Amino acid sequence: MDRDTAATALALVTLIAVFAVMEPIIPTNQVRFSELGVLGPNMTIGGYPTNVTQGGALRLYCYVGNHEGAVTYYQVMVKLGNSATFVSNATSADAPEIHSYSLVLADNKSTTFPVNLKLNTTGTNLRLIFELWTFDISSSQFAYTGLWNQLVINVTDGP
């Protein structure tokens, strides 16, 4: 091995070793995001109820994941809308809130919790809208993340 090759190999090994040692303090450029999912009564994606009776128990599960790079204070708002209710990634639904769940999640953690609802309004093609809000430290109030899910449901009179 000539001197130039040895010097190049030494430089490469040094570079790799320095990167390995500095890895814990090199800031990562990871994408930051949150997750919101609505699961059926069996805690799976599927088996969602389509017909419920007024005042009857409706059990679902909600999944929230935190990849924001920091501890995050979440609020899941459950709203009852109809086919005319507008909701998007920028605008939260202007519909009555029927329940809300608050939770704090550490970074890179997720949780699944039960959602027990009772619907007191009858109608067809009603929309159960789940919105994810986060607590904004600078304004000291919750802000809409733009994440939402919905479940279309028919609520009939009780027996």
Place this chain on the structure above:
Amino acid sequence: MRPPWTGVLALIAMIWLISLSSGFARAATNGEFNTATNAIESAFVAVHNAGQNGGNVSELVTELNTALNLLQKAQAENATNPTQAATDLQNATSMAEGVSAASASVAQAGNAARRVTMATSIGGASAIVIAAVLIYIFGDRIFRRLWLFVYRNFVVRPPIG
């Protein structure tokens, strides 16, 4: 015959008991809910800052979620069981205040751990670079000396024939 003041004492005791029981049975007020909510929000800010400083906040997050559950439980039961709701609110508030207080030491520990990591990384990298430079400058000499040391007992003979 009983002294006349015993009747007055009994009346005072009765009034005191009634006021005490009505005080326990009253529903939690909006002010109490606001106090608990504000305490939880302050605790969250403290935990968030501790996390940003590199502290291990998993226990604080668990406690904060317990406080949140108590708050939500109090909201649900305030109409049916106000005594329990008031107790839950007080517990939620004190728990959140405890989290706020503990966050400072967690943040300090995180800062200290971060400084140690930083010093270890920079020190390690510097040592590697210095070792590489020394190897580059003195590598040949060291290699030859090592070679001589390893083969010091070998004898060089002329080829036969």
